[in-house]
Amino acid sequence: MVDADAARLTARITREGQEDRVALEEPLEIRVDGAPLAVTMRTPGHDEELALGFLYGEGLIDRPHRAGLTDDLAANIVEVDGPLLRDPGERRFYTTSSCGVCGKGALEEVAVQCPVVARGPVVARALLAALPDRLRQPAFDLTGGVHATGLFDVEGTLLYAREDVGRHNAMDKVVGRALLDGLLPLRDRLLCVSGRLSFELVQKAAVAGAPVLVGVGAPSSLAVELAADRGLTLGGFARRGKVNVYTGLERLAR
């Protein structure tokens, strides 16, 4: 039996005469008050969450806005009602940093956008290591081709998970859902991603106020620096009951 919700994230194809499934990928245009703002390649589904999570992560909104796909679903356009908090045309990094676009400038940009995350919960290392196992990934099970992000409470109960061909989209969808549910800033909740930990993912987690971000994969140098700078607990290589903790050790239970 194939999970019907997960199947909607996939496409049937014929490969060398046999039926197979691959992860669905389509472009999505995000419009605000009718004006095109961004195009992202994503797995269709939860597009309103994606748009709102993206705008929240960019510091363009700080509360739920009305959002919805246009009537022609195949057009892949999601409309969001404004107003935005700032002009989205302002280019980032190189207008706010006086030193070119060094990593320090990138960290400062995030610091302007969001405060240091709240002290938040104390959690057992074993719980952090177990989060990937609790992250449901039914579309991955069908295709091997999607990333996932999950939001958990401090007991490690999964609140919701989203899957997408783009790892940043999966995170945006979770943040957008949390925004709609009044859960932002996340304070004492935990984020877990199925892959590697880039600067971009730590940025989105920090802006959402997440005290803890765990990934199955490796972090980058700038991801570790940003997590330290914004006070996140960052865990990587969470597999087989173990996790490497790079920053925010004060949240680990003794």
Added chain:
Amino acid sequence: MVDADAARLTARITREGQEDRVALEEPLEIRVDGAPLAVTMRTPGHDEELALGFLYGEGLIDRPHRAGLTDDLAANIVEVDGPLLRDPGERRFYTTSSCGVCGKGALEEVAVQCPVVARGPVVARALLAALPDRLRQPAFDLTGGVHATGLFDVEGTLLYAREDVGRHNAMDKVVGRALLDGLLPLRDRLLCVSGRLSFELVQKAAVAGAPVLVGVGAPSSLAVELAADRGLTLGGFARRGKVNVYTGLERLAR
């Protein structure tokens, strides 16, 4: 002994009192004739190749241009001499597609940009399956945190490989190197990537004229559609002597 070139792609950190290495990630600004064009998060190194490969993939250049980092290396700015083939300010997808931003519009856009790839070589399935094993990944071995792209000749000999925290950057660096070496369009050479096969990676391979693209991971629906449309042989899940071939079966040796 740590590979010195690979070590340059990593940063030393201290994790819970122990020395560790993570993949280096820093922003890079690409400027053309002094005007900022794009910012990407990348692993430093081969930045001229990255800039040229990116511009080639966007259809903005079709021959080598002079490129180099500015004197202050920490500024992370690469300068490229123009002129470009078109105004980079033209936004893509939603200006060229009359149907919103559907997948069909995305395919048409690539079709405008590049012809169907040349018929190219006939290769053994076993060779395609073996490419990932021949893709040197020394920085991955140190960190577990970088993607790789390799260019091979039809015998499966590695011509060059590039590693980067961004999968699209690793591909851009290989394409940029090929451009500098006069190897474009690639015709009878093979590309292999260490991860999943997104639309974006197939697009870059198609624009570079690669007849064959193989990945260790899964393809997306739009990646398969684009490969079929542009005539590429697309292989996924290349592991343990096996490979799934999605399109371009006529290049498989009987």
